[in-house]
Amino acid sequence: MITTLLSIGWISLKRDRVALLLTFVLPIVFFSIFAVIFSGAGGGGAKEIDLRVLVVDLDQSEVSRALVAKLASQEVLTVSMTREVADQGTEEPWTRESAHQAVRQGEADAALVLPPAMGETFGDFGGEAPEVELIYDASNPMAQFTVSGLLQAASFQSSPQVLMKKGLGMLEKFGGRLTPEQQQAVDFAVPALESGELSGAGAGGLLQIKPTAAHDESDDDQGPMIISYYAAGIGVMFLLFSMTGAAGGLLEEQERGTLERVLSSNVSMGMLLGSRWMFFSALGLVQVLLMFVWGWGVFGLEIWSVKRMSGLLAMSVVTAAAAASFGLVLAAACRSRAQLGGLSTIVVLVMSAVGGSMVPRFVMPDFMGTAAKFTINGWALDGFLKVLWYEDPAATTIEALWGLAPELAVLSALAVAFFVAARRLARRWEVA
Amino acid sequence: MTNVLEIRGATKSFGDVQALAGASLSLQAGEWLALLGPNGAGKTTLVRAIAGRVRLDGGETTLLGRSLVGNGASRRQLGIVPQEVALFPLLTAAENLRAWGTLCGVEAGDLAERVEWALGWTALGDRSSEPVEGFSGGMKRRLNLACGVLHRPRVVLLDEPTAGVDPQSRERIWEMLEELRSQGASLLLTTHQLDEAQQVADRIAIIDQGRVIEEGTFAELLKRTVGAERRVRFTLARQPTAGVPEGFERLEDGRLELRVESVTQELEHSLRRLREAGCEIVDLEIEVPSLQTVFLHLTGKDLRE
Numbered sequence: 002m003i004t005t006l007l008s009i010g011w012i013s014l015k016r017d018r019v020a021l022l023l024t025f026v027l028p029i030v031f032f033s034i035f036a037v038i039f040s041g042a043g044g045g046g047a048k049e050i051d052l053r054v055l056v057v058d059l060d061q062s063e064v065s066r067a068l069v070a071k072l073a074s075q076e077v078l079t080v081s082m083t084r085e086v087a088d089q090g091t092e093e094p095w096t097r098e099s100a101h102q103a104v105r106q107g108e109a110d111a112a113l114v115l116p117p118a119m120g121e122t123f124g125d126f127g128g129e130a131p132e133v134e135l136i137y138d139a140s141n142p143m144a145q146f147t148v149s150g151l152l153q154a155a156s157f158q159s160s161p162q163v164l165m166k167k168g169l170g171m172l173e174k175f176g177g178r179l180t181p182e183q184q185q186a187v188d189f190a191v192p193a194l195e196s197g198e199l200s201g202a203g204a205g206g207l208l209q210i211k212p213t214a215a216h217d218e219s220d221d222d223q224g225p226m227i228i229s230y231y232a233a234g235i236g237v238m239f240l241l242f243s244m245t246g247a248a249g250g251l252l253e254e255q256e257r258g259t260l261e262r263v264l265s266s267n268v269s270m271g272m273l274l275g276s277r278w279m280f281f282s283a284l285g286l287v288q289v290l291l292m293f294v295w296g297w298g299v300f301g302l303e304i305w306s307v308k309r310m311s312g313l314l315a316m317s318v319v320t321a322a323a324a325a326s327f328g329l330v331l332a333a334a335c336r337s338r339a340q341l342g343g344l345s346t347i348v349v350l351v352m353s354a355v356g357g358s359m360v361p362r363f364v365m366p367d368f369m370g371t372a373a374k375f376t377i378n379g380w381a382l383d384g385f386l387k388v389l390w391y392e393d394p395a396a397t398t399i400e401a402l403w404g405l406a407p408e409l410a411v412l413s414a415l416a417v418a419f420f421v422a423a424r425r426l427a428r429r430w431e432v433a
Numbered sequence: 434m435t436n437v438l439e440i441r442g443a444t445k446s447f448g449d450v451q452a453l454a455g456a457s458l459s460l461q462a463g464e465w466l467a468l469l470g471p472n473g474a475g476k477t478t479l480v481r482a483i484a485g486r487v488r489l490d491g492g493e494t495t496l497l498g499r500s501l502v503g504n505g506a507s508r509r510q511l512g513i514v515p516q517e518v519a520l521f522p523l524l525t526a527a528e529n530l531r532a533w534g535t536l537c538g539v540e541a542g543d544l545a546e547r548v549e550w551a552l553g554w555t556a557l558g559d560r561s562s563e564p565v566e567g568f569s570g571g572m573k574r575r576l577n578l579a580c581g582v583l584h585r586p587r588v589v590l591l592d593e594p595t596a597g598v599d600p601q602s603r604e605r606i607w608e609m610l611e612e613l614r615s616q617g618a619s620l621l622l623t624t625h626q627l628d629e630a631q632q633v634a635d636r637i638a639i640i641d642q643g644r645v646i647e648e649g650t651f652a653e654l655l656k657r658t659v660g661a662e663r664r665v666r667f668t669l670a671r672q673p674t675a676g677v678p679e680g681f682e683r684l685e686d687g688r689l690e691l692r693v694e695s696v697t698q699e700l701e702h703s704l705r706r707l708r709e710a711g712c713e714i715v716d717l718e719i720e721v722p723s724l725q726t727v728f729l730h731l732t733g734k735d736l737r738e
Contacts, residue, residue, distance in 0.1 A: 258517025
């Protein structure tokens with residue numbers, strides 16, 4: 002008896018490809034995705050950090066130039082001192098405001114503002130260390146801490162001769178003059194330090210770092226960013242799930258005979274799919290907007306400005322439209338509700354993992370970021386974060402919407418492409 | 434009588450399988466025609482072709498004298514009642530009726546009146562605001578039927594309209610269909626309930642292997658196939674002393690069988706002959722040839738699946 006039951010179970014499983022995929026392939030796929038994300042496998046070992054740092058040198062001293070040169074020599078940093086002036090083809094140094102704006106808009110990971118007269122007080126062991134402002138994007142916690150650490154390291158390594166001279170000056174001030182032999186050794190060491198034959202080292206901060214979040218929130222508060230991120234990320238993921246679920250109603254109607262009856266009436270397949278697409282899009286729009294309203298009501302997500310609401314609405318419309326078409330494609334491609342359930346689970350979870358709905362993209366290897374561009378989640382997240390996080394306070398509503406043009410265009414194109422595909426696949430439900 | 438629906442030489446293949454091989458059929462105005470056939474004989478394909486859900490490879494279908502191909506106006510004269518309970522389960526009875534009425538082209542101004550009529554016709558008036566998913570099988574069937582005829586079609590295609598319902602509901606459904614016919618609709622019914630088809634249908638068409646192999650009234654079918662003779666079987670306590678009387682046949686179980694045109698006219702004489710032959714009769718059974726007899730005669734007893 003037990004053997005027979007086991008046999009029935011096995012035969013049923015091996016004839017159900019979706020069940021086989023769910024049982025054997027899905028765990029492997031997910032294991033692989035998370036392994037790639039967290040180990041960097043496939044991207045040449047651990048994730049290669051590449052932070053774009055803007056430097057505003059208000060000092061222009063030998064010390065500040067040496068510090069910038071040392072920072073620029075770090076493999077993980079791409080240091081920029083100047084920016085291109087729009088429409089003029091010329092370059093001009095970053096100002097604090099322009100650098101702040103660039104970080105705020107996500108064009109750079111951080112900016113350093115080297116204060117005036119930094120060179121005069123740099124290395125003064127008895128005085129106060131110069132204060133360097135670090136403007137960072139709270140959405141990328143690695144940027145703040147990596148740049149801070151590298152800045153401190155660079156400060157020690159960039160001007161060792163200055164440190165030596167100032168240290169000896171302190172020694173002579175409080176401990177008396179050097180002996181002729183000591184002075185001779187120092188005279189030998191300073192050029193060697195300048196030339197880099199001897200390396201400088203120290204223990205303790207030579208610079209005070211003043212961190213400044215590029216956005217309005219307090220320096221160490223990443224909450225709003227995380228809420229924005231996950232409101233968009235989770236919102237899109239569940240939008241995809243709900244759209245595929247809703248589109249599965251077509252398969253139930255097929256099984257019940259309702260679809261056949263509907264198509265025998267005055268309704269054409271194009272009309273049927275079009276009406277379903279409209280309904281699902283409206284449903285999805287409400288679902289996404291509710292997610293943001295919940296974020297506002299419960300987590301303080303800022304959405305109530307004309308500019309943000311316009312952006313959110315535009316992004317929500319195209320995202321819901323793309324997700325609705327996506328759901329219809331999957332439903333039209335499947336033979337049964339059970340098959341759709343399995344397939345949609347796989348596809349939506351993979352897209353969500355790759356597209357950043359489940360794990361923030363800044364922790365992913367670069368190639369995963371590229372892969373995200375092949376998902377609805379990736380484009381939707383980019384757009385929503387532009388609205389909720391990388392908003393330019395100086396931009397008008399029209400300018401902000403124009404900034405969303407790539408995301409709006411791609412998601413609209415996906416909506417059309419998926420709908421066309423769904424229509425073609427739905428031919429099997431038409432006249433035999 | 435005028436033919437409202439005509440199918441001539443319908444052919445249709447699905448890959449290597451030929452579902453229709455020149456099927457021809459006609460339905461007359463106000464007629465109730467039963468289309469019978471074994472599984473896989475082509476019934477459903479033929480009905481789906483009439484409903485516009487199957488594109489024929491060859492042949493022609495006309496409704497009220499006009500081709501059904503690409504003719505939406507003619508198609509609106511068709512009412513379709515599928516075998517499945519093709520309703521929206523979460524909608525109430527009234528909502529389903531409104532939805533299907535709209536889909537089938539009932540004018541907005543007539544809709545409320547048609548829904549009201551349908552609720553009365555199906556005896557679902559007091560359940561009109563309940564979701565259909567909670568209905569019994571018979572209630573769903575009645576509603577399924579009503580949804581297909583709300584738009585007052587001239588021809589109604591009925592695919593197994595009584596499948597899976599209890600005798601009371603079945604009886605009610607036949608009454609509803611009879612009422613529909615009395616209002617002028619022509620009914621094309623496919624069913625496996627041969628006894629019921631024999632009772633209700635004016636004419637019967639039997640389809641097998643993609644062709645209509647017989648068509649006519651039950652009496653005509655009987656005459657052309659197994660004949661109208663009744664079989665009278667006698668159970669005996671004592672067998673005849675001098676062989677089986679002429680005209681009688683001994684069956685394997687020992688009973689004697691006699692075929693007669695009219696039981697009332699021939700039974701008394703037969704009983705006398707048996708007694709005269711020394712038989713003691715303890716029981717008798719009369720078998721009247723049924724539609725099932727005709728059906729099996731025409732289509733054989735081999736399984737078709």
